[in-house]
Amino acid sequence: MTARTAFSLCVLTGRLAAAVLMLPVLAGQGVLAGYAHAEPPPGAPAHAPAQNWSFNGPLGHFDLAAVQRGYAVFAGVCASCHSLTQVQFSDLGGMGLTPEQVAVLAASWQVAAGRDAEGHLTHRKALPDDALPKPYAGPDAARAANRGAVPPDLSRITQVYPGGADRVYALLTGYAPATPHAGVAQPEAGFANPYAIGHRTAMPPPLRDNAVAYADGTQPTAQQEARDVTTFLAWISSPHADDKRRLGVGVVLYLCFLACLLVILKRRIWSHVEK
Amino acid sequence: MAGTPSCQEQVCQDPAQPAPEQSGALTKAPAAQTQDALAFVRGYMAFLLPRDLNLLWTIGAMLMAVLVLMLLSGLTLALTYTPDASLAFSSVEALERRAPSGWLLRSLHMTGATFFMAALYLHVFRGLCYGSYRAPRQGLWRVGTVLLVLVMVTAFAGYVLPWGQMSYWGADVASKAVGAIPLVGNTLERVFLGGDAPGTATLHRMFVLHFTLAFTIVGMVALHVAVLHAKGSTSPSGLAGQSRARMLPFHPYFTIKDGLGVVMLAILFMLVMCFWPGLVTEVENYRPANPLHTPANIEPEWYFLPFYGMLQAVPSKFGGLLVSGGAVAILFFVPLLDRGTSATFAAGRWGGLRWLPRVALMVLVFSFVLTGLAGRNHVQGIWLLVGRLATLGYYLYFLGFLPFYSRLARKEARS
Numbered sequence: 001m002t003a004r005t006a007f008s009l010c011v012l013t014g015r016l017a018a019a020v021l022m023l024p025v026l027a028g029q030g031v032l033a034g035y036a037h038a039e040p041p042p043g044a045p046a047h048a049p050a051q052n053w054s055f056n057g058p059l060g061h062f063d064l065a066a067v068q069r070g071y072a073v074f075a076g077v078c079a080s081c082h083s084l085t086q087v088q089f090s091d092l093g094g095m096g097l098t099p100e101q102v103a104v105l106a107a108s109w110q111v112a113a114g115r116d117a118e119g120h121l122t123h124r125k126a127l128p129d130d131a132l133p134k135p136y137a138g139p140d141a142a143r144a145a146n147r148g149a150v151p152p153d154l155s156r157i158t159q160v161y162p163g164g165a166d167r168v169y170a171l172l173t174g175y176a177p178a179t180p181h182a183g184v185a186q187p188e189a190g191f192a193n194p195y196a197i198g199h200r201t202a203m204p205p206p207l208r209d210n211a212v213a214y215a216d217g218t219q220p221t222a223q224q225e226a227r228d229v230t231t232f233l234a235w236i237s238s239p240h241a242d243d244k245r246r247l248g249v250g251v252v253l254y255l256c257f258l259a260c261l262l263v264i265l266k267r268r269i270w271s272h273v274e275k
Numbered sequence: 276m277a278g279t280p281s282c283q284e285q286v287c288q289d290p291a292q293p294a295p296e297q298s299g300a301l302t303k304a305p306a307a308q309t310q311d312a313l314a315f316v317r318g319y320m321a322f323l324l325p326r327d328l329n330l331l332w333t334i335g336a337m338l339m340a341v342l343v344l345m346l347l348s349g350l351t352l353a354l355t356y357t358p359d360a361s362l363a364f365s366s367v368e369a370l371e372r373r374a375p376s377g378w379l380l381r382s383l384h385m386t387g388a389t390f391f392m393a394a395l396y397l398h399v400f401r402g403l404c405y406g407s408y409r410a411p412r413q414g415l416w417r418v419g420t421v422l423l424v425l426v427m428v429t430a431f432a433g434y435v436l437p438w439g440q441m442s443y444w445g446a447d448v449a450s451k452a453v454g455a456i457p458l459v460g461n462t463l464e465r466v467f468l469g470g471d472a473p474g475t476a477t478l479h480r481m482f483v484l485h486f487t488l489a490f491t492i493v494g495m496v497a498l499h500v501a502v503l504h505a506k507g508s509t510s511p512s513g514l515a516g517q518s519r520a521r522m523l524p525f526h527p528y529f530t531i532k533d534g535l536g537v538v539m540l541a542i543l544f545m546l547v548m549c550f551w552p553g554l555v556t557e558v559e560n561y562r563p564a565n566p567l568h569t570p571a572n573i574e575p576e577w578y579f580l581p582f583y584g585m586l587q588a589v590p591s592k593f594g595g596l597l598v599s600g601g602a603v604a605i606l607f608f609v610p611l612l613d614r615g616t617s618a619t620f621a622a623g624r625w626g627g628l629r630w631l632p633r634v635a636l637m638v639l640v641f642s643f644v645l646t647g648l649a650g651r652n653h654v655q656g657i658w659l660l661v662g663r664l665a666t667l668g669y670y671l672y673f674l675g676f677l678p679f680y681s682r683l684a685r686k687e688a689r690s
Contacts, residue, residue: 058550086368155368156561240371240378241552247379248549255542262535269527273326 046194048163048170051227055165055234059249061242062235064096069214070232071095073225075108076212078154081146081203083134086155087236090128094239095232102128109133147189149202158234163195165234171195172226175205320526325510325517328529331401332508333536334394340537341391342496346489348384352377356436358482360475363438364563386548388430389555390540392578395426399606404636406613407509413610415502420606422495425488427579427603432485434576438478439560444573446473446481455592472566574651581643584650585669588662598666605673612673615681635676642668 054063071092074084089106093099106126111133113124126133135151136142142150158165176192190200207222207229214220218228235241355374357366370377399419402408408416431449435442450473454464469476510516523529547554559570575583582599589595642665649662 086365086372088373091372159558159561243378244382244549244552248545251545252542252549255538255545259535259538259542262531262538266531266535269531273523273528 043198045163045167045197045199046170046174048167048195051166051169053165053231053234055231055241059245061245063231065216066228066231067095067235068097068232069216069218069224070228070230070235072212072214073207073229074154074232077206077225078229079132079135081135081142081151082154083136083151084132084155084236085134085153087132088128089126089130089132091236091239093128095235099128106130146202149190151203154233154236156237158230158237165230167195168233169226169230171201172207172230173223319504320524320530322504322525323519323522324508324525324529325512326521326523326528327510327512327516328508328532329511330536331397331404333533334398334401336533337537337540338391338394338398339496340540341387341394342492344383345387345391346493348380348387349486349489351380352384353486356482358436358475358478360438360473360478360564363436363478367437382548382552386544386552386555388433388576389547389578390544391426392430392576394540395423396578399423400636400640403609403639405509405511406615408610409613409615410610412502412506412509415499415506416610417607418495418499418502420603422492422499423606424603425492425495429485429488429492430576430578432481432488435473435481436478436485437560438564439557440562440564440568440570441557441560441573441575443473443564443566444570445575446477448573448575452586452592452596455596457593473564572653574653577647580647580650581669582646582650584646584648584654584662585666587650587654588646588659588666602666602669605670609673609677613677613681615684631676631680635672635680638668639672642666642672 054060054066074082089102089109092105093102097105106128109126109130109132110123111126111130113122116122136145139150158168161168163170171193174193174195176194190196190202191204192199193201207225209221211222211225212220218224352370355366355370355377357363367381371381372378374380402416402419431445435446446468450464450468453467454460456463465471467477467480468474469480507517510521515521557576559572574580582602585599585602586595589598645661645665646669649658649665652658654662
């Protein structure tokens with residue numbers, strides 16, 4: 001076999017392997033999507049329009065300025081009900097902060113520090129190695145404070161939430177305007193939102209214009225806040241996605257170069273072998 | 276063959292080395308031991324292989340490379356992992372978020388699992404396609420099948436460890452499947468879980484199993500390669516390709532070829548790992564295990580989907596277990612089902628049925644993929660029928676086609 005056919009076969013086998021690999025996934029998705037289109041069950045969330053995120057696609061990257069603004073929205077708005085259980089303050093350094101800035105940021109939070117001599121709960125300023133504090137002591141406390149609903153943890157939200165970042169953004173900005181009939185009692189608890197399951201969500205509309213003050217002078221409109229906090233949540237869901245893509249570009253380029261050299265070497269070694 | 280680098284001389288020179296004394300291996304001087312080791316390596320490098328081996332034969336080398344990667348990344352991951360029901364999930368999160376290069380190690384290990392299984396299935400496909408199980412290589416095939424089973428168990432145990440929703444409910448489904456075995460099922464289920472439901476005891480079991488089986492696999496791979504060296508490799512052109520004149524030494528001809536294959540695999544590997552990680556991750560497993568909340572779609576990793584489909588396609592629980600377990604176990608019996616030898620196959624005229632093996636193999640592959648799709652769709656609606664037909668198609672290859680075809684071959688050889 002000549003090196004050229006070997007090479008093309010290599011590529012072919014690679015494609016074959018990829019096809020074998022993806023076939024069940026793709027076909028399964030197709031079938032599932034087919035079902036979804038054929039008969040959307042009543043109350044199914046509306047399809048969230050695709051947004052042009054900086055982190056979309058295999059070669060995307062996170063806009064760290066937006067991530068930092070999104071952190072401000074999270075800390076000022078979301079954190080009063082939602083936790084980031086798996087995140088430590090030191091992890092936030094990945095948004096482009098120096099260790100000193102992370103320490104200052106951590107010190108702006110209060111964490112529980114056990115009980116004092118009289119048995120009262122004490123608090124202290126957080127350190128970079130602390131986990132972000134949870135807003136509620138447990139699910140029961142969360143339920144009591146939110147009319148029976150537990151605000152989900154946001155550590156991996158754009159990964160585990162069906163629809164991903166697009167749907168998080170659509171949910172945050174898609175609240176139906178308040179009904180004019182103020183006297184009519186709401187038939188069910190919650191707030192109308194076409195992107196929620198059953199078109200109702202227990203989360204009150206969280207964002208409004210000027211809910212937070214941005215340090216970089218960006219105008220904090222509700223839309224902008226939603227965009228930024230979604231970018232932040234996408235980043236915190238996979239904080240090393242950018243590292244991975246950067247590594248991938250370098251390694252794949254290197255391996256392609258190596259493969260070229262090996263093809264030449266193989267042709268030379270096999271050159272005097274008769275078929 | 277003039278001008279062709281022939282291997283015979285190189286191989287024949289090997290016995291020229293001073294013959295090592297069998298008894299005194301331990302008392303030998305270090306220098307003599309080094310000599311032995313060198314001779315061993317030289318012997319392995321001079322191993323003769325048919326020159327017409329195609330790319331499917333480099334998958335063995337790819338599997339080796341991925342195995343080494345899995346071992347190294349797994350060992351380093353184990354330094355951070357905690358096998359405890361209340362800590363496992365956050366230890367994996369800590370690993371991904373803040374352990375030095377933890378995200379890289381974990382993605383390598385996760386992507387490696389998918390690539391290992393994909394390459395392994397292709398390796399088995401190669402064996403079936405070219406009759407690698409025929410005499411004199413039945414032992415090689417059986418060792419390989421044991422390896423397949425070991426790898427599958429290891430992959431399952433490894434998938435339980437992150438303790439996400441799919442880990443937990445996967446362990447739950449598997450334990451219930453084991454529990455369906457008559458008489459001993461309940462005992463086995465309790466041994467497997469270490470209690471009534473998946474928990475810390477299950478995680479300890481899976482961790483130890485995952486860890487020890489990894490090294491068992493290394494040992495079995497060594498055995499697999501040793502048997503290969505004893506029996507020689509098959510060739511796409513059958514016996515004709517295995518004549519000594521048409522063989523080349525492993526080094527440098529196949530080291531460079533396998534090296535190129537491994538680099539090609541590495542490119543594909545990095546593309547999936549870095550740019551399309553969604554292909555190998557299950558998002559539901561990023562939710563922590565919650566015994567109180569059953570996910571809407573419990574499904575295993577893609578490489579178990581065909582067996583999951585067979586499990587569900589049979590109405591009885593134990594019957595499903597037999598059928599899906601039997602789908603792997605039947606590989607052990609392939610050398611018995613297909614009693615033909617390479618010689619009878621090469622000489623056969625097939626009564627105009629030369630196309631039959633290709634069609635049968637295609638039916639097998641399609642059935643395997645279809646059972647996987649049926650498993651993915653929980654054999655609901657039309658998928659129940661598809662799953663059953665595909666299961667039938669899978670078994671028909673082994674129980675129908677192989678015995679029929681080898682009998683045809685032997686009859687022709689006799690007449």
